[in-house]
Amino acid sequence: MRPRNNRIMFSLAAFIFLGVGALLFYRRYSAKRSSMATRPGGFLFKIGYFLYTRTRLGYMYHLKNLTKMRQKFPEGHSVVTPVEFQGLKICPIPLLEDNYSYVLIDTTDSVAVVVDPSDAEAVQNFLTEENVKLLGILTTHKHWDHSGGNSTIKSRHRNIPVYGSSSDSIPGLTHPVSDEDRIQIGNFNFTVKFTPGHTRGHSVYILDGTPYSAPDSLFSGDLLFIGGSGRMFEGSPLTMLRSLDTVCHLRDDTLVWPGHEYARDDLKFAMTVEPDNISLQNKLKWVEDKRKERLMTCPSTIGEEKLYNPFLRTSEGKIQQNMGVKIEKDDSEKIRTATLAAVRQSKDSHSYRL
Structure with missing residues (x-):
């Protein structure tokens, strides 16, 4: 059972590594307005959007971004008035x-x-x-x-x-x-x-x-x-x-x-x-x-x-x-x-x- 468990863990780690890599790649090239990445229906768009909206990786990315933005804008990005x-x-x-x-x-x-x-x-x-x-x-x-x-x-x-x-x-x-x-x-x-x-x-x-x-x-x-x-x-x-x-x-x-x-x-x-x-x-x-x-x-x-x-x-x-x-x-x-x-x-x- 141990070799099988090792294969499962390796596959899971590989999926997470590739998934996070694809998501970050998508976000980076989206920010640069790459037509391949940002065009709805494009290959990179489909990968990144699927990962962001349909997997736990999207939520992990969101939590990471929350931490980053709290540090960047400790009082919020804008001054607001009720x-x-x-x-x-x-x-x-x-x-x-x-x-x-x-x-x-x-x-x-x-x-x-x-x-x-x-x-x-x-x-x-x-x-x-x-x-x-x-x-x-x-x-x-x-x-x-x-x-x-x-x-x-x-x-x-x-x-x-x-x-x-x-x-x-x-x-x-x-x-x-x-x-x-x-x-x-x-x-x-x-x-x-x-x-x-x-x-x-x-x-x-x-x-x-x-x-x-x-x-x-x-x-x-x-x-x-x-x-x-x-x-x-x-x-x-x-x-x-x-x-x-x-x-x-x-x-x-x-x-x-x-x-x-x-x-x-x-x-x-x-x-x-x-x-x-x-x-x-x-x-x-x-x-x-x-x-x-x-x-x-x-x-x-x-x-x-x-x-x-x-x-x-x-x-x-x-x-x-x-x-x-x-x-x-x-x-x-x-x-x-x-x-x-x-x-x-x-x-x-x-x-x-x-």
Whole structure:
């Protein structure tokens, strides 16, 4: 039995060594914007993405990255300020290199819900400082930089629900959600929107602001950023277009709370798509002034995003023209899909963002 056990151990060690090597290789070349590595469907992309999302190696990489980013940003990557309404406080938590988790506090009952807690330690420290009881976790998608803290937090807070799509491999999932589900957690009321594209199970959550005399709040994960949108890892341009349309149809005053601090990078890219857009120029200047002081740039609103975010402006003739989209047949959805695909391809070559 000993030789057989030795072979098993050797095979396991070889798998881990090769897996970690492939994952690090993928990340390094992705950062350099290698088309082979970053193109969805490319060989290196498939290897790295599989390891990151479907194996324990991805979680190991996430933990290593957490340690690294805590050392790099001991106070967080951005200076954040809670936004308060009547009985509600929305608290962005800066995590990793540019992620945001959000703790929503019902200040009347001193209870909270957390969205996308990638760093369990940072979220737990914040809950302790605020002296609030955690009632539940909302997860937009499976990527470790959004879900990596789920299981640890759940182990500390027994019996709390963890919401997310069953189409994604959400850690600690207890309550699968579907499109248009209504979720009540304490006094918080959320509506779920199924928004695949970034991952096959990506979902967003809309907090009803009415009880707090506040606008609704969209927690958009990696679907929608300020001036940008997440990559189409597990969906077609048409799928992503329809997901973006889902949030584009929300009320204009809906607050947008994105999963990443990408505003400066995304708006700089948007300027290459629509350089004459005055709203875009003004927003970029505002963001650059904020980032000089490392201040957070969220939230924006749906109304604002429709003025300058190229991923929400695929019906604009100027953008279609600038992207070189030429479709003879008068098919609005087909034209917009081609425009979105062209914008996405251009963005991916402009800078690498997950």
